[in-house]
Amino acid sequence: MINREKLTEHYRSIGLTGKAIKSILKSHKRLLKLGLRDGRERVCIVDCHTGRIVLKKTGTANYIAWDMKDITSDLVIVIHNHPSDSPFSITDLSTFSKWGQIWCIVAQGHGGAFYILSKKGKGVPHKLSINELKTKMYDMWSNKEYAGASHKEKNIFFVKEIAKKANWNFFEGGA
Numbered sequence: 819m820i821n822r823e824k825l826t827e828h829y830r831s832i833g834l835t836g837k838a839i840k841s842i843l844k845s846h847k848r849l850l851k852l853g854l855r856d857g858r859e860r861v862c863i864v865d866c867h868t869g870r871i872v873l874k875k876t877g878t879a880n881y882i883a884w885d886m887k888d889i890t891s892d893l894v895i896v897i898h899n900h901p902s903d904s905p906f907s908i909t910d911l912s913t914f915s916k917w918g919q920i921w922c923i924v925a926q927g928h929g930g931a932f933y934i935l936s937k938k939g940k941g942v943p944h945k946l947s948i949n950e951l952k953t954k955m956y957d958m959w960s961n962k963e964y965a966g967a968s969h970k971e972k973n974i975f976f977v978k979e980i981a982k983k984a985n986w987n988f989f990e991g992g993a
């Protein structure tokens with residue numbers, strides 16, 4: 819169900835080490851397995867230098883929260899699952915933008931979708947407030963251009979737009 823080759827290629831292209839990639843792929847597998855079993859969101863944070871898991875946490879069916887203040891590693895990848903298969907939430911985007919130490923954030927859908935955002939410069943935050951993101955989302959959703967698009971499609975357009983503005987890499991892949 820997880821396209822290891824495609825993901826490995828992407829993670830290599832953004833500069834992650836072999837050690838980190840191995841650990842990340844394991845986490846993908848684990849999150850999907852556990853998520854499909856009980857339908858809950860989980861987060862797993864991996865240190866980009868060592869590939870070590872620095873945080874593991876279980877949330878509810880549509881919510882997982884974690885505190886970046888608990889993370890001492892200076893460069894991490896945040897992996898979490900979205901049972902709904904939807905792309906990043908406003909909270910995901912603002913957390914990613916706020917913390918320079920999050921190099922990469924992944925939302926893994928239960929239906930096989932993968933959404934990955936990564937920063938082009940390590941440790942360079944591009945702060946976006948929740949309000950700013952909400953306004954941007956509202957503007958985009960009320961744009962006639964997107965009238966025919968589904969909820970998920972609109973969300974993907976939105977994330978792409980934000981990624982372009984913030985100069986982040988956005989990767990979208992299926993299983």
Ligand SMILES: [Zn+2]
Binds near residue numbers: 906
């Ligand atoms: Zn999320």
